[in-house]
Amino acid sequence: MQLENREQLSVLHIISSSYPYGTAEQPYETEIKELARYFDKIIIYPIKANGTQRALPHNTVVNNVLNASDRSVTVAQFIRHSLFVLRIFTYEFFKSKRPLTALLNFRYSANAILQCYSLGEGLIETVDKNVKNYYYSLWMNDGALIYSILKKRSKIDFFTFRVNGYDLFEERVKDGYMPLRSFNMNSVNRVISVSKFGADYLKQRTSFGNKVVWNFCSIYDKGTNPMKAEEVFTVVSCAALIGLKRIDKIIDALKLLNFSVKWIHFGDGPLRGQIEEMVDTLPSNLSVHLKGNVSNSELMEFYR
Numbered sequence: 001m002q003l004e005n006r007e008q009l010s011v012l013h014i015i016s017s018s019y020p021y022g023t024a025e026q027p028y029e030t031e032i033k034e035l036a037r038y039f040d041k042i043i044i045y046p047i048k049a050n051g052t053q054r055a056l057p058h059n060t061v062v063n064n065v066l067n068a069s070d071r072s073v074t075v076a077q078f079i080r081h082s083l084f085v086l087r088i089f090t091y092e093f094f095k096s097k098r099p100l101t102a103l104l105n106f107r108y109s110a111n112a113i114l115q116c117y118s119l120g121e122g123l124i125e126t127v128d129k130n131v132k133n134y135y136y137s138l139w140m141n142d143g144a145l146i147y148s149i150l151k152k153r154s155k156i157d158f159f160t161f162r163v164n165g166y167d168l169f170e171e172r173v174k175d176g177y178m179p180l181r182s183f184n185m186n187s188v189n190r191v192i193s194v195s196k197f198g199a200d201y202l203k204q205r206t207s208f209g210n211k212v213v214w215n216f217c218s219i220y221d222k223g224t225n226p227m228k229a230e231e232v233f234t235v236v237s238c239a240a241l242i243g244l245k246r247i248d249k250i251i252d253a254l255k256l257l258n259f260s261v262k263w264i265h266f267g268d269g270p271l272r273g274q275i276e277e278m279v280d281t282l283p284s285n286l287s288v289h290l291k292g293n294v295s296n297s298e299l300m301e302f303y304r
Contacts, residue, residue: 009131012039013123015143020044020062022051027217028138029296033057039134045123047142054295065122066146073114085113088152088183095182097205101175109179116145124155135159140167140184140191148180148187160190162217165244168198170205172244185211225304232287234262238299241269251278260285266299268292 012035019025019032036042036057044060049067056062078085089102089109096102102109123146127133135156137143140163147159161184170176185191185208193199193214203209235254239245247265254263263286272290279288294302 009040010038010134011041011043011128011131012134012136013043013045013127015045015047015066015123015137015146017139017141017143018046018048018050019138020054020056021046021049023293025138026296026299029054030300031217032060036060040131045143063123063126065126066119069119069122071115071119073111077114077118078110081114081117084117085110088113088149088180091186092180092183095186095207096177098175098177101177102179104175105177105179112142112145112180113149116142117149120146120150120153120155124150137161139164140181144184144188145180148184151187158189159187160192161188162192162194163198163202164194165198168193168202181206232260232262234264236264236266236303238266240267241271241275243271247271247275248278251275251282254282254286258285260287262287262289264289264291266291266294266302 014032016025016028019028032042032044036059040059042057042060043063044056045063045066047066049064053062089106092109093099093102119142133156135147135150136159137147138161140161144161144167147156147161150156151159166172167178170178185206188208188211191202191208191212193202193212194217196214199212199214202212235250237247237250239247241247245267250263250265254261265288272292276290279290282288
């Protein structure tokens with residue numbers, strides 16, 4: 001995001017899933033600290049607000065308008081905005097590579113459009129029009145749809161969103177259909193993938209490849225740490241303990257080693273009990289340290 005005029009106050013509006021509440025979206029702690037150097041003010045709009053609020057840069061505040069809003073959709077809303085919904089859905093239907101699946105998901109899509117229409121109204125009412133505003137969603141989810149609708153309504157003229165995993169890969173959603181992705185991709189000005197693989201994937205599956213770039217989230221090149229020959233060979237991993245991450249495969253690989261190895265894992269999740277049971281079966285040449293969830297700053301300090 002390039003600032004056009006430093007004489008005018010610049011404000012970045014970020015929609016998150018829950019950050020800065022709870023423990024999710026840890027990598028964005030570092031990114032927002034960096035962004036805070038380039039904007040006069042950052043306002044974060046979490047869609048959910050579960051858990052304790054984390055510390056933020058001095059020029060960053062939270063606006064709870066999205067998580068405090070009523071997401072219920074009434075018949076009156078549908079009637080009032082039916083033409084708007086149909087215009088968006090018609091575009092989605094004809095642009096989608098799975099038009100039949102899109103049609104079968106009409107009710108879901110219509111509900112999402114109406115919800116995000118209302119959420120967008122609540123958000124835009126809080127925006128100061130006398131400053132230079134920039135808009136950014138951390139995911140291609142409700143945040144992207146909110147901004148897409150606001151842009152279609154000419155309330156904003158430029159926005160960016162990131163794509164990560166569940167909001168990117170068709171293989172991770174029912175029937176391989178990503179609802180309203182064509183509309184979001186048509187509306188957005190820039191899409192940032194957290195990986196080159198993700199960027200290539202999106203370019204291959206949409207006609208908006210010119211909008212897609214990739215940028216590692218919250219990664220700084222600190223160089224290579226020196227290796228000391230006398231230290232025990234150490235394997236470090238960081239991921240949620242969920243089936244998707246296949247942490248059990250690390251344990252299977254460790255079983256094949258016949259020399260001393262230390263495995264340190266950062267991250268927690270519903271499969272922790274299962275992982276601990278597998279760890280108990282490892283031979284004595286392997287030592288394991290399951291650190292659980294830690295802050296992003298703690299993790300970066302360990303890597304140093």
